[in-house]
Amino acid sequence: MDKSAMDFYDRVAVVCMAIPYGRVASYGQIALLCGAPGHARQVGFALSHRLDGYAIPAHRIVNHKGCMSGSAAFDYPGLQKQLLLSEGVEVSEDGRVDMKKYAWRHTLEDALRFRRQFQGECEEA
DNA sequence: AGGATGACCGGAC
DNA sequence: GGTCCGGCCATCC
Numbered sequence: 582m583d584k585s586a587m588d589f590y591d592r593v594a595v596v597c598m599a600i601p602y603g604r605v606a607s608y609g610q611i612a613l614l615c616g617a618p619g620h621a622r623q624v625g626f627a628l629s630h631r632l633d634g635y636a637i638p639a640h641r642i643v644n645h646k647g648c649m650s651g652s653a654a655f656d657y658p659g660l661q662k663q664l665l666l667s668e669g670v671e672v673s674e675d676g677r678v679d680m681k682k683y684a685w686r687h688t689l690e691d692a693l694r695f696r697r698q699f700q701g702e703c704e705e706a
Numbered sequence: 707a708g709g710a711t712g713a714c715c716g717g718a719c
Numbered sequence: 720g721g722t723c724c725g726g727c728c729a730t731c732c
Contacts, residue, residue, distance in 0.1 A: 589729090608714050623729055625713040630730090644714060646721095651713035 587702045589617060590631040593624050596695060597632075600641045603668040604685040605678055607645050614687065614695050629654055640664040641685075647677040 592615040600606045608621040617623070628639055628651065640661040644650050649661045649672075662672045670683045 609716090612714090617728095619715085619727055620729075621714040622712060622727070623714090626729070627713095629713060639713085642713075645716075649713085654713065 587699050589615060589620070589623065590627040592616070592695075592699055593627045594632050594635040594637060595698070597628075597637045597639070597642065598635070599691075599695075600638060600685050603670055603683070605641045605643050605647075605665070605670065605680070605683050606685045606687075607643060607680075609645060610685070610687070611642070614692055616696055616699060625650070641668075643678060643680075645680075647680045649676050649678075652676065 593611060596611050596614045597606075608624040609618075611624045612618060612620040615624075624642075628637065628642065639651055639654065640649070642651065649665075652658055652661050655661050662676055665672050665678065670678055672678055
């Protein structure tokens with residue numbers, strides 16, 4: 582982990598909280614926006630171990646198959662599905678979302694904005 | 707120090 | 720559309 586910059590886990594929190602309402606994002610996508618390509622697993626690790634202090638919309642995080650692997654981390658099975666449905670995201674019987682329709686399509690500007698923000702935090706600190 | 711683990715990914719089939 | 724498999728990398732034991 583890079584001590585000179587904002588913690589990777591904090592970056593994950595920032596990016597996750599930036600996921601638009603009614604959209605879902607994959608772990609790899611979040612890792613990419615955090616400036617850490619290939620750290621998809623650490624994103625999942627972060628969500629389950631380091632982000633209890635943040636208000637993360639964890640139900641908007643799915644894997645690349647559109648499955649909700651984190652359902653076990655919710656209060657009861659089906660809560661994540663319920664939350665997604667409440668945002669207008671269709672969820673199939675086996676708990677999968679249509680990535681074609683509901684994936685968060687971030688722009689290059691979004692990526693640059695995050696990078697700038699993280700570097701800014703670094704310089705201020 | 708080295709192997710196992712994990713809310714994973716992308717390509718192959 | 721679906722499954723399987725190698726690769727990925729920080730943490731944990």
